[in-house]
Amino acid sequence: MNAPEKPIHESSYTVEGGNFDEAGKVSSQIKANLKKLHLSKDVVMKASLVAYESEINIVSYAKKGMIQLSVTPQKVKIETIDEGQGIPDIDLAMQEGYSTATSKIREMGFGAGMGLCNIKKFSDLFQITSEIGKGTHLKMIINIVNNAP
Amino acid sequence: MDLASIVKILNLKVCSGMDQLNRPVRGGYTGDLLSDVMGNSKEGDVWVTRQVHQNIVAVASLKEHAGIILVHGAEPAKDTLEKATRENIPLMVSEQSGFDVVGQIYALIAAEKNTAVAGH
Numbered sequence: 001m002n003a004p005e006k007p008i009h010e011s012s013y014t015v016e017g018g019n020f021d022e023a024g025k026v027s028s029q030i031k032a033n034l035k036k037l038h039l040s041k042d043v044v045m046k047a048s049l050v051a052y053e054s055e056i057n058i059v060s061y062a063k064k065g066m067i068q069l070s071v072t073p074q075k076v077k078i079e080t081i082d083e084g085q086g087i088p089d090i091d092l093a094m095q096e097g098y099s100t101a102t103s104k105i106r107e108m109g110f111g112a113g114m115g116l117c118n119i120k121k122f123s124d125l126f127q128i129t130s131e132i133g134k135g136t137h138l139k140m141i142i143n144i145v146n147n148a149p
Numbered sequence: 150m151d152l153a154s155i156v157k158i159l160n161l162k163v164c165s166g167m168d169q170l171n172r173p174v175r176g177g178y179t180g181d182l183l184s185d186v187m188g189n190s191k192e193g194d195v196w197v198t199r200q201v202h203q204n205i206v207a208v209a210s211l212k213e214h215a216g217i218i219l220v221h222g223a224e225p226a227k228d229t230l231e232k233a234t235r236e237n238i239p240l241m242v243s244e245q246s247g248f249d250v251v252g253q254i255y256a257l258i259a260a261e262k263n264t265a266v267a268g269h
Contacts, residue, residue: 021228024207031211041192048211049187056183109200114184121188 005072009037012068015058017084020108023059027052030069030078037071039144046122046142047076053115054080054138060105061085062135075124076142087130094120094128150174150261152216152239155195159243159253161218164230166239172215176258179251183208190214197250203229210236220247 011033013026031048039047051067058065062084070077087093094116101111120126125141153170156163163170175193180186181200190196192213198205201223209217216239219225225233225240233240243250 020202020204023204024211027211028207045192045212052187052207052211053184108202108204109181109183110204112182112184114182114188118184118188 005074007070007072009033009071010069012066015055015062015065015067015082017059017062017064017082020059020110023056024052026055026067030067033069034071034076039071039076043076043142043144047078049122050078050119050140050142053119054078054140056110057115057136057138058082058084060101060110065135071144074143074145076144078138078140078142080136080138082135082137084135086132086134087128087136088132090128090130150258152195152241155254155257156241158257159218159245159250161241161243164225164240164242165233166216166237169216169237169239172239174215174254174258177251177254178214179247187212195254197247197254199223199247201226201229203232205229206232206236206238206240209238215239216241218243218250220245220250 015026027048030051034044034047054067062082065080065082068079092098096117097113099111099113105111123140124143127139130136152172152174174195178186178190178194179197181198186208190212193215195215195218196209197218199220201219203226205217206229218241220243222244
């Protein structure tokens with residue numbers, strides 16, 4: 001069994017729910033931090049996208065949230081924990097096109113029911129748990145090194 | 150094909166990123182749903198949209214688009230323009246419809262590719 005890999009970078013960010021003016025700011029910071037680590041363009045792009053969609057979800061549906069970034073030589077891990085309404089039916093929420101977004105959110109081009117699908121598509125590992133009235137927890141991993149023999 | 154050529158041929162108004170018009174345009178994407186654009190557009194694309202909200206700048210920046218073209222004479226919102234200027238992202242406006250803009254850019258890029266192949 002491999003020993004746990006030591007992170008080469010760790011940072012965490014607070015996201016304010018409902019503040020669409022600042023939406024995308026945290027993902028931009030995450031992207032800038034990843035770029036400094038000289039990871040491949042593909043990994044930076046995937047991780048930035050995953051961070052962006054997670055950030056938009058917090059802004060759209062939660063009171064506030066936290067995004068944690070942890071990078072080891074093998075993988076990028078992004079975790080988000082929010083305080084919000086939670087997701088009653090995760091299977092439904094994972095269906096492309098399903099959305100509970102308000103018309104205000106949709107007018108800005110968000111809320112197309114594609115965010116979680118994008119996160120899953122661009123992550124090598126994706127876990128979601130949610131509790132009604134408490135919030136949602138996402139964990140995503142993007143592999144840096146392909147460990148296949 | 151660089152942005153400057155597209156600006157000239159399509160007679161676009163450049164609102165920001167004036168010094169970035171030498172950026173190469175590798176392709177294009179059109180859409181108003183931000184997650185669709187995030188998930189499917191590529192680096193170096195020119196993005197054609199009717200959205201004028203400031204979040205388009207974050208999307209274009211994260212995806213490293215060549216620039217954004219707003220259609221039907223849609224003016225960028227004030228904070229969109231400020232953000233695009235700050236991040237040095239070319240924001241351009243066309244008086245034409247999205248359909249017409251995309252058709253012309255597609256033809257320009259295709260013609261360039263054909264010329265490149267013929268030249269080989």
